Amino acid sequence: MEITQQDRSARRRRVGITSALLAGNYAVWLVANFCFKEGGTNTAHGLFYFVVGNIFGITSTILLMGVYARMNINLAMVLATSGTFLLQQGTFWWVYHTRLTGLQVAGIAMVGIGTVLASLKIERETPQGAVPRETAL
Amino acid sequence: MNLILLLILFWSMQIFANVAFKWGTDGTGSRRRWWTGFVVGNAVGAPSIYFLMKIYGLMPANSNLAAVLAGSGGFIGSQLLLARLFHSRLTLLQWCGIALVATGSAVATLGGPTATP
Numbered sequence: 391m392e393i394t395q396q397d398r399s400a401r402r403r404r405v406g407i408t409s410a411l412l413a414g415n416y417a418v419w420l421v422a423n424f425c426f427k428e429g430g431t432n433t434a435h436g437l438f439y440f441v442v443g444n445i446f447g448i449t450s451t452i453l454l455m456g457v458y459a460r461m462n463i464n465l466a467m468v469l470a471t472s473g474t475f476l477l478q479q480g481t482f483w484w485v486y487h488t489r490l491t492g493l494q495v496a497g498i499a500m501v502g503i504g505t506v507l508a509s510l511k512i513e514r515e516t517p518q519g520a521v522p523r524e525t526a527l
Numbered sequence: 528m529n530l531i532l533l534l535i536l537f538w539s540m541q542i543f544a545n546v547a548f549k550w551g552t553d554g555t556g557s558r559r560r561w562w563t564g565f566v567v568g569n570a571v572g573a574p575s576i577y578f579l580m581k582i583y584g585l586m587p588a589n590s591n592l593a594a595v596l597a598g599s600g601g602f603i604g605s606q607l608l609l610a611r612l613f614h615s616r617l618t619l620l621q622w623c624g625i626a627l628v629a630t631g632s633a634v635a636t637l638g639g640p641t642a643t644p
Contacts, residue, residue: 444573447573448569448573451548451565451568451569451572452565454548455548455551455552455561455564455565456552458548458549458552459552459553459556462615462616462617463549463609463610463613463615464606464609464610464615464617464621464625465617465621467545467602467605467606467609468606468624468625468628471602471628471632472628472632475632475635479635491638491639492638493634493635493637493638494634494635494638494639496631496634496635496638497631497632497633497634497635497636497637497638498631498635499631500627500628500630500631500634500635501627501628501631501632501635502631503624503627503631504623504624504625504626504627504628504629504630504631505624505628506624507620507621507623507624507627508617508621508624508625508628509621509624510618510620510621510624
């Protein structure tokens, strides 16, 4: 089947919106995690951070649902989970000067490689034709 | 409450919340369906944190292992159930990537300083 210019621009637009939703989800979820971390260590303001963290956490589900609507569900979940994991590890390491062991660095690298592998767009031929487009971002 | 029961409760609630979020965005695109998925997903997902805190409470000496047990069960369970319910068609390489993400998260969490003697 021939792919028209209109198909390409529609796909580019969809990828752009999905990427923006994913990035927004990462940012909002990161703020929620900072609140939970601060609430755990700063017990005097624990309730405040718990409530604020949950407000950001619930907001992130709005963005997550936007991603779920536009992508294969397994890929959407792995990108959302691994992206926030990598971003959180990196940011906590930078902000709180956390010392990472060699094993932790290896684990983080595995998550990064796994995310790239899961995101690869490889069309698999089936009796009905190629896999649906939603398989890849 | 024992650890196994708490883990099963937490995993079930996390998996249910993810299914609700996806269900809300699937199909007709109706606003009512989206709100139902959003409210039900958060109503089940948010209280699951209570059980996560109980799991941490039962394993005070090894919070890293608690995090891996809780996180990986919910992640793998959600992946399998969502693939089945929504007829996901990924390549073997993509499934290997998902497995690598789950393993890498476990290695990164267990490899922390508190897990070493």
